[in-house]
């Protein structure tokens with residue numbers, strides 16, 4: 001007899017990112033697909049592990065790490081104390097916990113569209129409906145078409161667009177949430193990767209009335225394999241989030257917590273971060289130059305001021321999921337734009353996301369050349385088909 005799975009399982013689609021990454025990791029594939037940090041940026045650790053670290057620990061996370069994070073978050077303007085901080089097994093876990101906290105079948109979630117597709121995947125799994133908004137809606141002062149259970153937002157170097165909200169947009173979003181006391185869930189894994197000056201004060205730091213959850217990650221500036229992130233939240237949410245985490249994994253990996261605390265306290269921390277930022281800035285500038293060489297007639301884009309991604313809006317209305325099949329056959333992987341939009345079966349959006357941090361500069365050069373050649377072929381075929389349709 002076939003096992004009977006939960007009804008919820010039918011809502012869980014395989015992550016397009018994981019599927020593409022599986023192919024992208026093949027030898028000789030040039031990948032712009034995943035938001036992977038450059039391997040050269042990983043720290044080296046001196047491992048003399050205190051035995052206490054190998055014991056079970058508190059669900060909220062180790063006190064010394066929480067205290068240290070609390071100091072940093074207060075500097076950012078968040079009104080927190082250590083007891084409001086919960087260490088996470090990657091900030092992906094924060095998304096899962098927040099979904100469990102708020103979402104039943106049919107619950108409305110306000111979210112940017114496009115947005116981080118693995119968040120959409122989790123929210124959908126728990127039955128969310130979406131009320132999409134864009135930074136332009138925020139600026140107009142009325143981003144929410146209906147009252148959501150919470151607003152999910154990535155204001156700093158957004159995934160996938162790379163967009164960074166201005167101070168005025170941050171204030172406008174906080175005012176819109178405060179007006180109806182809408183809880184804010186701010187996801188901020190890229191904030192330390194800033195290549196140009198820009199506003200980065202958390203939206204949560206501007207809130208006067210709305211409760212909030214703010215989360216960060218050590219994946220992009222230390223190492224994703226550590227699987228460590230953190231959240232800080234309004235007092236009213238903390239006991240629930242801790243109970244949900246306890247049910248999920250008891251606590252996060254204590255060895256990782258110990259390593260991360262060591263890295264945060266290291267006297268070279270600022271210099272290390274500055275070196276990573278400098279290296280990524282160089283990669284971003286090279287990528288932008290190569291894009292201008294090969295894509296000027298094919299796409300529009302903004303040079304991102306931080307984070308890991310270029311977001312291309314193509315000048316021809318093609319489905320980039322189909323383009324991916326042909327570029328993979330030529331050894332280049334990228335992320336089609338469609339899965340980042342909130343619709344469940346998105347129409348072709350003629351958008352694509354390119355991660356610029358993982359590929360070497362020479363891979364960027366040859367990979368973008370191949371990608372542009374395939375795109376040109378698609379464009380020319382689309383023109384022929386359109387001509388044939390208009391002159392049968």
Ligand SMILES: Cc1ncc(COP(=O)(O)O)c(C=O)c1O
Pocket residue numbers: 035089090091092093116154159187189216217218219224228229
């Ligand atoms: C916006 C956003 N949130 C959360 C995550 C998850 O990060 P991690 O679980 O590695 O901390 C990512 C990863 O790319 C992301 O882009």
